[in-house]
Amino acid sequence: MAADTANKVLEVEDINVYYGAIHAIKDVSFEVHEGEIVALIGANGAGKSTTLKTLSGLLRSSTGSIEFMGEDIMHVPADKLVERGLAHVPEGRRVFAQMSVEENLEMGAYTRPNSEIAPGLERVYAHFPRLKERRRQVAGTLSGGEQQMLAMGRALMSAPKLLMLDEPSMGLAPILIEQIFQIVKDLHAAGTTILLVEQNAQMALSIASRAYVMETGHVTLSGTGDELLHNDDVRRAYLGG
Ligand SMILES: Nc1ncnc2c1ncn2[C@@H]1O[C@H](COP(=O)(O)OP(=O)(O)OP(=O)(O)O)[C@@H](O)[C@H]1O
Numbered sequence: 325m326a327a328d329t330a331n332k333v334l335e336v337e338d339i340n341v342y343y344g345a346i347h348a349i350k351d352v353s354f355e356v357h358e359g360e361i362v363a364l365i366g367a368n369g370a371g372k373s374t375t376l377k378t379l380s381g382l383l384r385s386s387t388g389s390i391e392f393m394g395e396d397i398m399h400v401p402a403d404k405l406v407e408r409g410l411a412h413v414p415e416g417r418r419v420f421a422q423m424s425v426e427e428n429l430e431m432g433a434y435t436r437p438n439s440e441i442a443p444g445l446e447r448v449y450a451h452f453p454r455l456k457e458r459r460r461q462v463a464g465t466l467s468g469g470e471q472q473m474l475a476m477g478r479a480l481m482s483a484p485k486l487l488m489l490d491e492p493s494m495g496l497a498p499i500l501i502e503q504i505f506q507i508v509k510d511l512h513a514a515g516t517t518i519l520l521v522e523q524n525a526q527m528a529l530s531i532a533s534r535a536y537v538m539e540t541g542h543v544t545l546s547g548t549g550d551e552l553l554h555n556d557d558v559r560r561a562y563l564g565g
């Protein structure tokens with residue numbers, strides 16, 4: 325492995341994804357290094373969720389390449405990708421509504437040996453004390469913020485090498501958005517590499533190591549979180565001036 329690829333967790337090159345005649349992702353390239361929080365920001369319909377779905381094997385690119393931990397994953401089935409350490413918390417925080425919080429978390433460890441369930445639960449509960457308090461509660465009765473925490477906690481149970489979060493702050497009150505972003509920062513500080521999709525550009529850029537801006541299927545800009553926070557085009561388009 326060449327020195328400059330040694331710490332690349334993800335390398336995406338020139339992918340294109342279609343929904344029938346709709347060309348949703350156009351020649352998209354980006355990379356994520358170990359220990360980074362990389363943000364993908366952009367308006368509604370820019371192609372952010374499509375990008376994550378393609379990385380996690382739910383959609384396929386007709387071109388280019390996707391490497392995860394140095395291996396080509398273009399044709400690897402989605403469940404095998406979870407096993408390899410690629411975790412995706414989709415938009416809309418789907419939880420198993422009829423199951424308890426703890427049962428949901430245990431489901432997240434289905435790719436792991438049984439002996440890792442108890443330590444996994446401890447780790448998740450350390451990041452999300454609220455989930456510990458509510459571990460016997462049926463997931464469908466959790467608040468929106470708690471369901472987001474559960475969806476993130478469930479993904480963490482797979483011991484991911486890359487955690488992909490699709491709009492974790494969507495639809496939450498400002499105080500909960502602060503909490504969710506704090507947890508993302510804590511997970512990062514504890515060693516998790518994160519690919520974060522967000523419409524809340526201000527918050528995302530303020531915690532991102534690096535970020536990419538997507539517009540109508542293209543990556544149009546990239547830089548450190550700080551550079552993009554102070555970029556005039558980004559300020560006008562995504563940060564209200
Ligand atoms: N299942 C689908 N069938 C057809 N078109 C789709 C489908 N899913 C997404 N698209 C289209 O692909 C484009 C990219 O959608 P995508 O969901 O990736 O955007 P996004 O950046 O995640 O937007 P948002 O911020 O609103 O979640 C949009 O034009 C969308 O209408």
Ligand SMILES: [Mg+2]
Nearest residue numbers: 372373374415
């Ligand atoms: Mg989306």
